[in-house]
Amino acid sequence: MHHRKPTIEDVAREAGVSRATASRAMNNMPGSSARTRALVAQVAQTLGYRPDPAARALASGRQMAIDLVVINYEPDLVWIGGHPYFGRVIAGMTTALAGTDVQLRIHVASLDKAGELIDAVARTTAGAVLVNVTSDLAVRFWRQCPHVVSLNTPAPMVPLVASDNTGGAYTALAHLHRIGARRIAAIHGPSINACATSRRHGHRDLIEDAGMPDLSANGAFTREGGYRAAARLLEQHPDIDGMFVASDLMAAGAVQAITAIGRKIPDDVAVIGFDDSIAATCANPPLSTIALPVEEMAATATRALLDGDLAPTWLSNFPVRLITRQSTDAAALC
Amino acid sequence: MHHRKPTIEDVAREAGVSRATASRAMNNMPGSSARTRALVAQVAQTLGYRPDPAARALASGRQMAIDLVVINYEPDLVWIGGHPYFGRVIAGMTTALAGTDVQLRIHVASLDKAGELIDAVARTTAGAVLVNVTSDLAVRFWRQCPHVVSLNTPAPMVPLVASDNTGGAYTALAHLHRIGARRIAAIHGPSINACATSRRHGHRDLIEDAGMPDLSANGAFTREGGYRAAARLLEQHPDIDGMFVASDLMAAGAVQAITAIGRKIPDDVAVIGFDDSIAATCANPPLSTIALPVEEMAATATRALLDGDLAPTWLSNFPVRLITRQSTDAAALC
DNA sequence: CGTAGAAGAGAGAGCGCTTCCGCTCCTATA
DNA sequence: TATAGGAGCGGAAGCGCTCTCTCTTCTACG
Secondary structure (H helix, E strand, O other), X not given: OOOOOOOHHHHHHHHOOOHHHHHHHHOOOOOOOHHHHHHHHHHHHHHOOOOOHHHHHHHHOOOOEEEEEEEXXXXXXXXXXXXXXXXXXXXXXXXXXXXXXXXXXXXXXXXXXXXXXXXXXXXXXXXXXXXXXXXXHXXXXXXXXXXXXXXXXXXXXXXXXXXXXXXXXXXXXXXXXXXXXXXXXXXEOOOOOHHHHHHHHHHHHHHHHHOOOOEEEEOOOOHHHHHHHHHHHHHHOOOOOEEEEOOXXXXXXXXXXXXXXXXXXXOOOEEEOOEOOHHHHHOOOOOEEEEOOHHHHHHHHHHHHHHOOOOOOOEEEEOOEEEOOOOOOOOOOO | OOXXXXXXXXXXXXXXXXXXXXXXXXXXXXXXXXXXXHHHHHHHHHHOOOOOHHHHHHHHOOOOEEEEEEEEOOOOOHHHHHOHHHHHHHHHHHHHHOOOOOEEEEEEEEXXXXXXXXXXXXXXXXXXXXXXXXXXXXXXXXXHOOOEEEEOOOOOOOOEEEEOHHHXXXXXXXXXXXXXXXXXXXXXXXXXXXXXXHHHHHHHHHHHHHOOOOEEEEOOOOHHHHHHHHHHHHHHOOOOOEEEEOOHHHHHHHHHHHHHOOOOOOOOOEEEOOEOOHHHHHOOOOOEEEXXXXXXXXXXXXXXXXXXXXXXXXXXXXXXXXXXOOOXXXXXXX
């Protein structure tokens, strides 16, 4: 037994055939008899042979990989696990990649190591999707590797797949207004986040159009952030009858804060979230929200990468959709 | 301008140096002057040169990748996005991989394509973590590539990283019993799922020990499943004063069903979930639950793969932890 | 002025695999 | 029986890169 891991050469020698034949046999290619095929398979098995993916990729010229790069602003990596968004992105990319032999690789880094990661991935990737990557880092990536798409975060020159966050926020607030809410509070996300900023704009647009006061608070995109912000707002403005929350996770917290002080949802306070993530359906009552086609967006980005048709300023504004549940409509089904 | 993508050869020629020099310069290796380094970088830039990862991996012998294989039993791939578990697994693996130059690749397939995927990945991987992969498929994988760890699903011979699901369920039910619940209903997960089965055992153990009746229902691991099962149970057994639900996602649905008919949580019915996923904190009131160290388990599995110390029957039983929130303790902080 | 030593650059041998090309041999057909 | 066609296999040329070894040149010191 050698120490070195067996190569196809070893298999061929042991089976008494040529490398070419061994390769054909193991890959079930035409031009190899069932007999040899079995023999080679047998030898490979006993030798514990595993083809080297790198060598195979190099020789055959196929086998690409697309990279998903996620920057994590929170101190704890666990955040990734707690956030429903990434799973949806992965699901979308996986769908687009199904059937191709392109692999999906995941890279996550905290903000302080983001630069390193960006450079490392950009050097070697055949194409990448950027999630949560700030504008400047996205540009840095693009300069090293133009084969990249940013998800939801615009950056100069970098191809972008985005959804209509501004319009979504406007729609959400319009819905609250339509069902009669006039004292509508808003909880925004961190301004470092491009989506949060767009949603803020949608909010501003509607309250201007409807002539309503600006009752805003800010928080991190977490349940706790939503809870605290909502509690504070309710204290400052006891007459609030509607609440727009820029993320379902925060909205779930807001719902808890509202019921904790004995207000009824939606009768006393109607609440609407954003994202249509799992947090929206798990909240109690379930949250009306704005659905983003995250999977579809991720799939589109991936397909663009595969096809290579990335116009320099290519941009795609995915439409969002209002979902009505019990947090704004008591009669909605559960 | 050639059609073919530029190789290091092209860069070297264009820069008037040898391949070796170009390689050294671009990889910032010692033995190359700042002058050449700049020149080569410049040429590479204008040529749009991107090193071929496969060739590089082959030549250098480094660059591994670890694969995460997920089988999706639900009809819709979106499920992956909706389920908090996978994000946590990825977070754990990422943590373990940080600092190494080992890549993380993700593979997802539906049940009907699972066999193909298993074979394809097993043929080429340097090591894999199996999530949600049934026992027989895990064995099939292991036979082709013993460098594998199954997460939470035991399979003969396949190295396993599991948590104490049975003990967790017992603990959860004991907690309900301790706070005074005597008519405790249970909602179990699908029996195809190994975790669900273990939790079922924990439930059976406790109701036997405590001499309580078996008020059980089954459902898929979804919010809807939990909602329906809880509604049914409450109708059949109006005197229920506690509910053990085998997953937080289902428990979030159960909470909605309970409050929908006007019962108070935890005063009328105390509820406890399982997983400590995001669904637990988003529920209203927030759910007491059993926390699984999913990230830690995934990290352990990954490290084992990296180190290569996989004893054939290696097994690790991670302890679970009771988390108390308002669904069993009205006084708990939010 | 002579020589040791270091530093920079080039030649070339692989890494492990796929695949094109051509050879042999076996079978079916005239 | 002669021969075309095809199936099965081996030889060998790479795929694009890294890295060791060798050679050249340049600096520094006696």
